[in-house]
Amino acid sequence: YGPGRAAPAPPAAVGPAGGTAAGPSPPDLTSMSSREAADRLFDRVMRAESADNSTEVVQFLPMAIAAYGLVETLDADGRFHWAVLHLMGQFNVEALENAEETLSQQPDHLFGLATAGDASLALGDSASAREYYRRWLDAYETEMAKNLVEYQEHEGVFPEMRATAEVLGRND
CATH class of the missing domain: 1.20.5 (Single alpha-helices involved in coiled-coils or other helix-helix interfaces)
Structure with missing residues (x-):
């Protein structure tokens, strides 16, 4: 998670379904x-x-x-997944759009704020990134008290989000 991670190579064309040398065949998605x-x-x-x-x-x-x-x-959790995937693929505009969709419905959603901040940073807009992460810090306690399922399911991302927020959000 996050902009500090090394990005994978650009997505390649995908061949026929089946196993790879690195792992088993995927489940039947149909x-x-x-x-x-x-x-x-x-x-x-x-x-x-x-x-x-x-x-x-x-x-x-x-x-x-x-x-x-x-x-x-898509709910907020699905849009978070999609935004993270877009960030991994360096589709930063799309990641920001996903985050902003979440924020249009839930203005303090921590995943929306963090992915909007990450996408803004990746797009070179550090002022917007700082603002999103300042809002993340301001909303953190109230949002965590909501005990949302998506926060529980992704609890492992919060230390990295908090570290990024503390660097960017309080660096005025």
């Missing part, structure tokens, strides 16, 4: 809802990223991004 399939692909990309498996990231990142585009309605 038997899942579009959201379930997108989430499975997101999880696969994130596991590959954590394992520094750039080959698998390059293979599955375009599929994961496309899968979220097929979901009719």
